[in-house]
Amino acid sequence: MSSETQKILTTDGIPLEESLKKAEKKNKIKAFLLVCPLLLFLIITYVFPIGDMLFRSVDDRMVTNMLPKTYKAMENWDGKELPEEEVFEAFYQDYKLLVEEKTFGKLATQLNYEKNGFKSILKKLQRKMKKFEEGNYKEQIMNVHKRWANVEYWRAIKRRAPAISYSKYLKGMDLIEDESGSITQVPEDRRVHRVLWLRTLEVAFFVTLFCFVMAYPIAHLLATLPMKYSNLLMICVLLPFWTSLLVRTASWMILLQQQGVVNDFFVWIGLVADDNRPEMMYNKTGTYVAMTQILLPFMVLPLYSVMKTISPSLMRAGKSLGGTPFIAFWKVYFPLTIPGIGAGCLLVFILAIGYYITPALVGGASGTLISNQIAFHMKSTLDWSFASAMGLMLLTGVLAIYWVYNKLVGVDNIKLG
Amino acid sequence: MSKNKEFVKFEKVDKSYDGKVLVVKDLNLDISEGEFITMLGPSGSGKTTCLMMLAGFETPTNGEIYLDKNPISNIPPHKRGIGMVFQNYALFPHMTVYENLAFPLRVRKMPKDEADKKIDKALSMVSLSGFENRMPGQLSGGQQQRVAVARALVFDPSVVLMDEPLGALDKNLRESMQYEIKHIHESIGVTVVYVTHDQGEALTMSNRIAVFNDGKVQQLSSPDQLYEKPVNSFVAEFIGENNTFAGEVSNISKDKCKVKVNGGEIIANPISVKSKGEKTTVSIRPERALINPKENMDNNHKGKIEEVIYHGDHTRVRLSLLGNSDFILKVPNSSENLDIKLGNTINIGWNSQDARALDPK
Numbered sequence: 001m002s003s004e005t006q007k008i009l010t011t012d013g014i015p016l017e018e019s020l021k022k023a024e025k026k027n028k029i030k031a032f033l034l035v036c037p038l039l040l041f042l043i044i045t046y047v048f049p050i051g052d053m054l055f056r057s058v059d060d061r062m063v064t065n066m067l068p069k070t071y072k073a074m075e076n077w078d079g080k081e082l083p084e085e086e087v088f089e090a091f092y093q094d095y096k097l098l099v100e101e102k103t104f105g106k107l108a109t110q111l112n113y114e115k116n117g118f119k120s121i122l123k124k125l126q127r128k129m130k131k132f133e134e135g136n137y138k139e140q141i142m143n144v145h146k147r148w149a150n151v152e153y154w155r156a157i158k159r160r161a162p163a164i165s166y167s168k169y170l171k172g173m174d175l176i177e178d179e180s181g182s183i184t185q186v187p188e189d190r191r192v193h194r195v196l197w198l199r200t201l202e203v204a205f206f207v208t209l210f211c212f213v214m215a216y217p218i219a220h221l222l223a224t225l226p227m228k229y230s231n232l233l234m235i236c237v238l239l240p241f242w243t244s245l246l247v248r249t250a251s252w253m254i255l256l257q258q259q260g261v262v263n264d265f266f267v268w269i270g271l272v273a274d275d276n277r278p279e280m281m282y283n284k285t286g287t288y289v290a291m292t293q294i295l296l297p298f299m300v301l302p303l304y305s306v307m308k309t310i311s312p313s314l315m316r317a318g319k320s321l322g323g324t325p326f327i328a329f330w331k332v333y334f335p336l337t338i339p340g341i342g343a344g345c346l347l348v349f350i351l352a353i354g355y356y357i358t359p360a361l362v363g364g365a366s367g368t369l370i371s372n373q374i375a376f377h378m379k380s381t382l383d384w385s386f387a388s389a390m391g392l393m394l395l396t397g398v399l400a401i402y403w404v405y406n407k408l409v410g411v412d413n414i415k416l417g
Numbered sequence: 418m419s420k421n422k423e424f425v426k427f428e429k430v431d432k433s434y435d436g437k438v439l440v441v442k443d444l445n446l447d448i449s450e451g452e453f454i455t456m457l458g459p460s461g462s463g464k465t466t467c468l469m470m471l472a473g474f475e476t477p478t479n480g481e482i483y484l485d486k487n488p489i490s491n492i493p494p495h496k497r498g499i500g501m502v503f504q505n506y507a508l509f510p511h512m513t514v515y516e517n518l519a520f521p522l523r524v525r526k527m528p529k530d531e532a533d534k535k536i537d538k539a540l541s542m543v544s545l546s547g548f549e550n551r552m553p554g555q556l557s558g559g560q561q562q563r564v565a566v567a568r569a570l571v572f573d574p575s576v577v578l579m580d581e582p583l584g585a586l587d588k589n590l591r592e593s594m595q596y597e598i599k600h601i602h603e604s605i606g607v608t609v610v611y612v613t614h615d616q617g618e619a620l621t622m623s624n625r626i627a628v629f630n631d632g633k634v635q636q637l638s639s640p641d642q643l644y645e646k647p648v649n650s651f652v653a654e655f656i657g658e659n660n661t662f663a664g665e666v667s668n669i670s671k672d673k674c675k676v677k678v679n680g681g682e683i684i685a686n687p688i689s690v691k692s693k694g695e696k697t698t699v700s701i702r703p704e705r706a707l708i709n710p711k712e713n714m715d716n717n718h719k720g721k722i723e724e725v726i727y728h729g730d731h732t733r734v735r736l737s738l739l740g741n742s743d744f745i746l747k748v749p750n751s752s753e754n755l756d757i758k759l760g761n762t763i764n765i766g767w768n769s770q771d772a773r774a775l776d777p778k
Contacts, residue, residue, distance in 0.1 A: 316501075320495070321495075321520055321521035321568065322521045
């Protein structure tokens with residue numbers, strides 16, 4: 001055999017590889033042009049805004065840009081004693097500009113996140129500043145409010161100097177970087193987020209469990225019933241999909257409230273006293289019930305699609321070989337449904353962990369989840385960077401769960417249909 | 418050791434799924450120990466239902482099934498100790514070959530070393546030693562089939578049921594598996610109840626064949642009896658090839674009768690006709706009719722050749738004879754120079770013993 005590999009030529013004498021590339025080039029361009037609109041759409045409406053939102057969680061240039069001179073003057077300040085006159089003068093000039101542009105409110109909000117009490121003293125400064133004389137700004141500013149003479153407020157300003165900050169992530173875990181730069185827990189009465197994270201995990205876990213327990217028999221029935229009945233049952237399973245999420249949640253409110261249908265029924269059959277109706281809404285119970293019902297189809301469908309492929313003769317074989325119905329189920333049927341269980345559980349868990357509308361409506365105070373907190377910061381406090389930090393933490397959590405799942409079960413084993 | 422003649426006994430068994438149609442009608446069937454019995458019939462004839470009732474997956478609507486003299490209608494399938502080979506093998510896809518075979522032994526709590534010995538023996542019986550760690554998906558159809566047979570036999574059941582086990586295999590493999598299953602049956606002497614719609618399979622493998630049609634056993638006899646001496650026109654039609662003449666009995670004696678057909682008269686063997694004037698169907702196997710009969714055959718007619726089909730070892734000739742234009746003849750391929758040409762008229766003869774006058778269709 002000759003060691004040199006001979007280049008294969010086409011009948012026209014062009015190397016085969018080159019000819020192939022040429023022939024496929026046109027197709028490649030066509031294919032790219034076909035996906036181009038969708039690609040652009042995704043970049044414009046998805047990659048860019050989400051990237052921007054995520055960048056906000058660490059972006060801390062707002063204050064830096066509003067107080068350029070102050071930060072320049074602060075470069076030489078060691079942060080131990082009150083800063084020198086030049087810092088006060090620079091701050092006065094920066095702030096004066098902001099007042100003229102009428103954007104000083106934003107600075108107040110931002111600095112207030114850093115340290116409580118900034119808002120009022122900045123407002124006061126804005127009012128008094130009109131009468132300021134030139135020179136000796138340190139004295140004049142300190143006279144506006146005694147907090148201006150407190151070194152901690154100046155340190156708070158300096159802490160906002162870096163353009164990138166992970167303080168929002170710390171806040172999301174109820175941690176804070178104190179003045180000395182070490183990370184500590186926030187005071188006990190302000191630890192709200194960790195409770196929410198744990199509750200979110202707990203709710204997602206139990207909702208997944210309830211869904212699994214209820215969906216398994218339904219899916220089995222769907223897969224084994226004759227076509228006539230299974231179609232009807234399938235419609236019953238899918239019917240909730242065709243109604244709006246809000247309608248479904250609202251109907252749960254009608255059912256579960258204290259004067260609601262379920263409570264009336266309990267009173268009627270004598271299970272509970274009329275004056276002692278249990279609260280089934282605006283707490284975790286309501287969240288569990290409504291979310292389980294809403295997420296049930298996401299468990300039923302993957303299970304059904306897997307069970308449909310399992311031949312009924314396998315169970316028969318198990319029984320004819322001497323296995324009791326339970327052994328035949330446990331050793332033969334159940335292991336074959338694991339891909340469906342994996343897909344269903346992962347789907348429901350991931351959906352549940354980020355669920356928003358239902359807990360917001362029926363959850364009350366003890367039934368709200370981390371997503372409600374994110375929405376709260378998006379809409380009410382307008383602390384978008386904190387909201388997006390928590391969003392990213394949630395996403396990381398989901399990815400971590402996915403990774404663990406992949407290690408344990410293997411994503412290849414998932415079967416969605 | 419005397420064998421139990423009624424090892425499996427169906428007694429007056431009826432089965433209906435919807436309360437309107439009887440799928441199995443008044444079935445009485447005795448299967449003796451160690452026998453290879455085949456239930457043969459077209460689809461929908463009730464044969465698989467009978468098998469499922471024996472396995473315990475269906476309950477008889479009426480009547481009783483006995484296994485070794487014990488009624489079994491109230492025994493659940495897993496306590497019957499009946500091995501079963503399913504149509505699509507029903508191997509457990511998530512278990513290796515070894516685990517598949519170990520399943521019936523494990524549920525019986527057999528110690529591992531004893532179980533291993535049995536599995537080894539069963540696998541070598543189907544010549545699959547060394548395949549223990551393969552998954553069923555890695556095996557060919559024939560191999561999966563053998564594993565299924567080994568699994569049905571590994572726990573020494575007294576009866577093994579096979580529900581069209583060779584249906585999914587190609588022709589050559591099917592034939593070699595037929596012999597293999599037959600040899601396994603002969604070597605271990607287990608009672609086998611086999612269901613198929615393939616008559617060739619039934620004839621090759623069985624000790625006795627029960628031909629099912631319309632929920633009833635039409636004939637229960639050995640393969641040769643079934644082929645040579647069908648008792649009614651359904652069996653004659655269903656097993657093997659068959660030339661038929663519809664006619665009316667014009668004269669009848671003890672072992673011969675004259676049947677008037679469209680274009681003449683046939684002398685036939687009265688099987689299910691008793692008196693003059695009865696309508697009948699006369700059935701003649703193609704290989705029993707000869708061209709230019711030399712011996713003195715009591716039937717001798719002239720026929721016109723309509724079609725000649727070359728089959729290698731034999732030639733099929735379609736004739737029009739006595740008003741029947743679908744009369745088939747099988748002519749062996751020999752050096753004898755017969756005058757088989759399209760359009761020729763030839764002499765055809767057969768013995769009246771081979772022309773069976775059966776019930777009218």
